Amino acid sequence: MDNDQLEKQQLEDKLRQMPKIKDNxxxxxxxxxxxxxLHEKQEHRRWSWLVPSIASFAVIGLLxxxxxxxxxxxxxxANESYSEQASTEEQEQSNVQFDQPEGIEEKxxxxxxxxxQEKREITNNNQGSSLIYYKNVDEEKLFTIAAVDKYNNYAIxxxxxxSSGGSANDYYNKINRFIADKxxxxxxxxxxxxxxxxxxxxxxxRATLIVPESYRFPDGSSSAYVFEQMATIMFKPYGIxxxxxxxxxxxxxxxxxxxxxxxxxxxxxxxHIYKIYxxxxxxxxxxxxxxxxxxTIEAALKQLKIDEPAxxxxxxxxxxxxxxxxxxxxxxxxHFTEGPTLADDETTIMMIExxxxxxxxxxxxxxxxxxxxDLDKVGKYRLNQTIPVPDGVNPNILH
Amino acid sequence: MKxxxxxxxxxxxxxxxxxxxxxxxxxxxxxxxxxxxxxxVLKSYQSFRGESSEKTWLFSIARHTTLDFFRKQKRLRxxxxxxxxxxxxxxxxxxxxxxxxxxVVLDDQMKRIYKALNKCSNDQKQVIILRYIQSFSxxxxxxxxxxxxxxxxxxQHRAINKLRKILRK
Numbered sequence: 001m002d003n004d005q006l007e008k009q010q011l012e013d014k015l016r017q018m019p020k021i022k023d024n025x026x027x028x029x030x031x032x033x034x035x036x037x038l039h040e041k042q043e044h045r046r047w048s049w050l051v052p053s054i055a056s057f058a059v060i061g062l063l064x065x066x067x068x069x070x071x072x073x074x075x076x077x078a079n080e081s082y083s084e085q086a087s088t089e090e091q092e093q094s095n096v097q098f099d100q101p102e103g104i105e106e107k108x109x110x111x112x113x114x115x116x117q118e119k120r121e122i123t124n125n126n127q128g129s130s131l132i133y134y135k136n137v138d139e140e141k142l143f144t145i146a147a148v149d150k151y152n153n154y155a156i157x158x159x160x161x162x163s164s165g166g167s168a169n170d171y172y173n174k175i176n177r178f179i180a181d182k183x184x185x186x187x188x189x190x191x192x193x194x195x196x197x198x199x200x201x202x203x204x205x206r207a208t209l210i211v212p213e214s215y216r217f218p219d220g221s222s223s224a225y226v227f228e229q230m231a232t233i234m235f236k237p238y239g240i241x242x243x244x245x246x247x248x249x250x251x252x253x254x255x256x257x258x259x260x261x262x263x264x265x266x267x268x269x270x271x272h273i274y275k276i277y278x279x280x281x282x283x284x285x286x287x288x289x290x291x292x293x294x295x296t297i298e299a300a301l302k303q304l305k306i307d308e309p310a311x312x313x314x315x316x317x318x319x320x321x322x323x324x325x326x327x328x329x330x331x332x333x334x335h336f337t338e339g340p341t342l343a344d345d346e347t348t349i350m351m352i353e354x355x356x357x358x359x360x361x362x363x364x365x366x367x368x369x370x371x372x373x374d375l376d377k378v379g380k381y382r383l384n385q386t387i388p389v390p391d392g393v394n395p396n397i398l399h
Numbered sequence: 400m401k402x403x404x405x406x407x408x409x410x411x412x413x414x415x416x417x418x419x420x421x422x423x424x425x426x427x428x429x430x431x432x433x434x435x436x437x438x439x440v441l442k443s444y445q446s447f448r449g450e451s452s453e454k455t456w457l458f459s460i461a462r463h464t465t466l467d468f469f470r471k472q473k474r475l476r477x478x479x480x481x482x483x484x485x486x487x488x489x490x491x492x493x494x495x496x497x498x499x500x501x502x503v504v505l506d507d508q509m510k511r512i513y514k515a516l517n518k519c520s521n522d523q524k525q526v527i528i529l530r531y532i533q534s535f536s537x538x539x540x541x542x543x544x545x546x547x548x549x550x551x552x553x554x555q556h557r558a559i560n561k562l563r564k565i566l567r568k
Contacts, residue, residue: 008563
């Protein structure tokens with residue numbers, strides 16, 4: 001037996017000798033607690049119909065009053081509102097390119113021609129291994145879809161890059177088909193979208209999910225949480241405020257843990273930090289993690305040092321690194337004073353890309369980074385120079 | 400219902416407690432999780448169809464309940480994060496405070512292994528606990544974790560390598 005095998009054998013023996021931990025509470029005490037909880041749940045269920053029933057009566061009553069009050073007014077205002085709506089639509093049509101996420105349009109116009117050129121140069125070089133994506137040409141369309149990590153804990157965005165002219169409905173109605181072939185390599189689960197259909201009107205910022213009667217939403221509060229995160233990832237870039245949910249004949253739907261609903265809100269104000277998700281040494285991905293809305297960018301960046309080993313998530317900034325943060329209008333500057341492991345390598349590239357996405361979520365347009373060594377670039381990113389925030393994350397280039 | 404509980408308790412309780420404790424590393428939390436497990440088990444015991452062994456079924460429920468607990472805890476921590484400057488510090492204090500007697504009396508090497516176990520991913524940690532500490536077979540571990548035998552082997556291999564790497568430092 002060589003040393004390597006001996007070391008492994010010794011470790012396995014030690015693991016087998018780990019102590020038996022005993023529960024010291026008595027069987028009787030435990031049963032009393034369980035019995036209490038079983039009764040609590042039954043009691044709760046017995047009266048639980050009362051709350052929705054009272055709420056339903058109250059809503060019906062309110063609706064009756066509102067509809068009556070509005071009937072007369074709506075006749076008076078009909079002509080006026082029609083003309084207002086027409087002019088707003090015209091204005092929107094001239095501002096928003098069809099099927100183009102608004103955020104991307106707005107950001108592009110904030111950079112000068114030189115910066116745009118530089119941005120494209122950054123990306124043209126070795127785009128394939130990057131966790132972020134910059135549009136190469138304006139005609140390129142980006143659609144961000146979402147998958148789920150193996151622990152059903154985080155929604156993970158994937159930006160589809162398309163230059164063939166497909167529409168949002170084409171892509172959002174085939175989400176799992178785009179993930180299926182990479183699911184294994186990336187360590188992802190797919191959400192059961194089969195049977196559901198999306199109707200997305202990008203121009204008017206409207207999204208509807210049509211749920212057939214036979215559809216069964218997965219059980220558990222974590223599925224509901226992940227679904228909300230996925231909806232936010234997919235529709236926030238279009239400025240869509242809510243995802244309407246309805247049956248094929250237009251009625252509200254009983255959606256598992258949500259109960260009966262007709263829409264869920266898209267969390268437009270939500271801010272995220274981005275860490276590295278890498279399941280069982282498969283390909284790494286950037287995963288957005290919700291922060292408190294009142295968190296400062298400094299507080300958010302500090303959280304990038306924290307690993308979450310239970311969920312195969314790594315904090316992209318090394319624990320032994322120190323940095324100062326300067327906010328200069330739309331630019332976020334990070335000056336690293338310490339960081340012995342920072343180098344021109346993949347880990348540091350991923351750190352920069354995670355910081356870029358975090359900065360984007362906090363509405364910055366660019367970042368500047370300098371490291372405590374003599375490097376002037378890390379991968380394709382030039383240090384001490386402005387790096388614009390990217391257009392997409394975890395790209396999947398289709399055409 | 401009490402008779403069912405007593406039978407399950409007599410046959411499996413200490414093993415279940417041990418599994419949950421090694422996952423969450425806190426006695427009070429392990430007790431709370433086990434209450435949830437029994438509530439779920441007693442409510443669905445009639446529908447247990449014997450497709451897997453009773454023990455595997457119980458451990459599978461314990462596994463899901465523990466993972467749900469981690470998710471809830473994570474969300475709570477996210478919401479409270481502005482109250483704590485450093486999550487890692489908070490976690491360390493909690494870890495030290497909750498050590499049971501059986502762990503406190505271990506020698507240094509065993510304590511290091513116990514601490515290193517927490518650096519593994521959830522899947523790796525589960526495989527180590529089920530295979531080495533609970534002595535489940537590979538097939539039983541795969542049944543509990545609802546995954547393939549090859550995935551159990553891969554996780555076991557990676558977990559052992561990870562632990563060796565940590566312990567060499």
